Amino acid sequence: MDASSPMLKDKVAIVTGGGDGIGKGIALTFARFGADVVIADRNQIAGEQVAEEVRAVGRRGEAMTTDIRDFEQVKAMVARTVDELGGVDILVNNAGGTRHMAFLDMGEAGWRKHIDLNLMGLFNCTDAAVRAMIDGKRQGSIVNISSIEGLRAAPMYSVYAACKAGMLNFTRSMALELADHGIRVNAIAPDFIGTPHTMPSMTPERIQGVLRGIPLGRIGSVEDVAGACVYLCSDLGAWTTGITISVDGGTWASSGWTRDDKGDWSLFQ
Numbered sequence: 731m732d733a734s735s736p737m738l739k740d741k742v743a744i745v746t747g748g749g750d751g752i753g754k755g756i757a758l759t760f761a762r763f764g765a766d767v768v769i770a771d772r773n774q775i776a777g778e779q780v781a782e783e784v785r786a787v788g789r790r791g792e793a794m795t796t797d798i799r800d801f802e803q804v805k806a807m808v809a810r811t812v813d814e815l816g817g818v819d820i821l822v823n824n825a826g827g828t829r830h831m832a833f834l835d836m837g838e839a840g841w842r843k844h845i846d847l848n849l850m851g852l853f854n855c856t857d858a859a860v861r862a863m864i865d866g867k868r869q870g871s872i873v874n875i876s877s878i879e880g881l882r883a884a885p886m887y888s889v890y891a892a893c894k895a896g897m898l899n900f901t902r903s904m905a906l907e908l909a910d911h912g913i914r915v916n917a918i919a920p921d922f923i924g925t926p927h928t929m930p931s932m933t934p935e936r937i938q939g940v941l942r943g944i945p946l947g948r949i950g951s952v953e954d955v956a957g958a959c960v961y962l963c964s965d966l967g968a969w970t971t972g973i974t975i976s977v978d979g980g981t982w983a984s985s986g987w988t989r990d991d992k993g994d995w996s997l998f999q
């Protein structure tokens with residue numbers, strides 16, 4: 731990606747889960763496009779490493795160790811961001827996740843655990859950051875990292891699908907509620923993104939299976955997601971709010987069509 735034009739120059743961005751995977755990709759891309767970045771990750775060592783990489787490209791990078799499930803920690807992280815970096819322009823609600831799990835094996839505890847991480851974390855960070863944006867009279871931008879599983883059925887990931895779908899309609903609702911404050915709220919729905927977390931379990935056969943359903947014929951990268959974030963958080967996206975960008979190589983559009991062994995599109999394999 732060409733960062734010769736600093737489209738996020740001097741904006742202050744908070745990226746939750748910015749210590750690894752997609753969040754790390756977003757944090758480093760934001761820095762290359764001119765933003766100062768707070769890495770709000772519960773993993774202190776990972777956060778410090780990414781903050782160091784942000785500083786290496788000449789921007790301010792701060793690791794503020796935060797568990798997004800803990801509202802007090804989140805409020806303290808946002809207050810520190812305002813004190814040390816002057817305000818909040820951008821929030822990327824990225825930290826989240828799931829495990830493969832049958833609904834009947836999940837139980838109440840498993841359900842709550844997912845809600846805590848994926849939806850309570852979303853509330854905590856959005857509440858604290860929006861108040862800081864309004865107090866600081868910032869024309870803020872919020873990006874919620876949902877998933878293609880928030881758009882389609884996801885057997886064995888039912889609670890994750892519920893959380894990620896909830897995130898998408900929360901995005902639309904908040905876009906309307908916050909429009910008068912000049913704060914834009916959008917979402918990204920990625921398909922499979924290659925990260926240090928997702929790739930180790932992928933055998934060549936599994937990768938081949940995944941690729942059958944991705945029209946562009948490759949697995950996504952963290953930079954693919956980061957590129958959409960730069961658009962949404964810069965002036966390029968100044969008239970964009972309440973939308974979901976599918977960063978998925980065309981999977982959502984293909985809607986069940988997959989390539990057969992000859993590479994032809996088919997609904998029946």
Ligand SMILES: NC(=O)c1ccc[n+]([C@@H]2O[C@H](COP(=O)([O-])OP(=O)(O)OC[C@H]3O[C@@H](n4cnc5c(N)ncnc54)[C@H](O)[C@@H]3O)[C@@H](O)[C@H]2O)c1
Pocket residue numbers: 746747748749750751752753770771772773776796797798799824825826827828847851875876877878919920921922923924925926927928
């Ligand atoms: N990787 C994919 O294929 C994919 C696809 C679609 C959507 N997503 C979504 O993108 C987001 C990032 O996914 P990823 O694969 O990069 O994740 P990851 O597991 O690789 O990285 C997540 C980061 O978040 C941090 N984190 C976890 N729980 C936290 C908490 N409670 N508080 C603060 N930090 C926390 C971790 O320490 C880690 O650094 C998630 O919301 C995920 O649901 C991922």
